[in-house]
Amino acid sequence: MTDNIHLPTGDEYGKVLIADDVVATIAGLAATDLKGVASMSGGIADGIAEKLGRRSLAKGVKVQVGEKQAAIDLYIIVDYGVKIPEVAWNIQESVKKAVETMTGLSVTEVNIHVQGVSFEKDLKEPENNKIK
Numbered sequence: 001m002t003d004n005i006h007l008p009t010g011d012e013y014g015k016v017l018i019a020d021d022v023v024a025t026i027a028g029l030a031a032t033d034l035k036g037v038a039s040m041s042g043g044i045a046d047g048i049a050e051k052l053g054r055r056s057l058a059k060g061v062k063v064q065v066g067e068k069q070a071a072i073d074l075y076i077i078v079d080y081g082v083k084i085p086e087v088a089w090n091i092q093e094s095v096k097k098a099v100e101t102m103t104g105l106s107v108t109e110v111n112i113h114v115q116g117v118s119f120e121k122d123l124k125e126p127e128n129n130k131i132k
Helices: 020-032 043-051 084-103
Strands: 004-007 016-019 037-040 061-065 069-079 106-118
Touching: 016 020, 020 037, 020 061, 020 069, 020 084, 037 106, 069 084, 084 106
Parallel strands: 069 106
Antiparallel strands: 004 016, 037 069, 061 069
């Protein structure tokens, strides 16, 4: 995997370089903004970094970039009760559109890896329904 993407600018002024982390951040933000995505799953190392206050916006995202194309893998946790295929399709569409629009790269694939289901919203009881 390379650290930067070289985009042709079509002129003699120079090159435009976009870091892999930029593509990963764009993809992560596009995915987490969607209904049904509880969070991104980044594994043990990302969990430790988040607890230390270094939350990464690219958590749970792996990118492989070439000169003109990108392949993206997202590791997600979905909300309980959602239709997983529908959520995955929405993520694929949103991430592809966001990355292509912002970087000019052609996104060849967006692979979704569902790592878990979040029950947090169902387990929380509203304050006014508690018995006193």
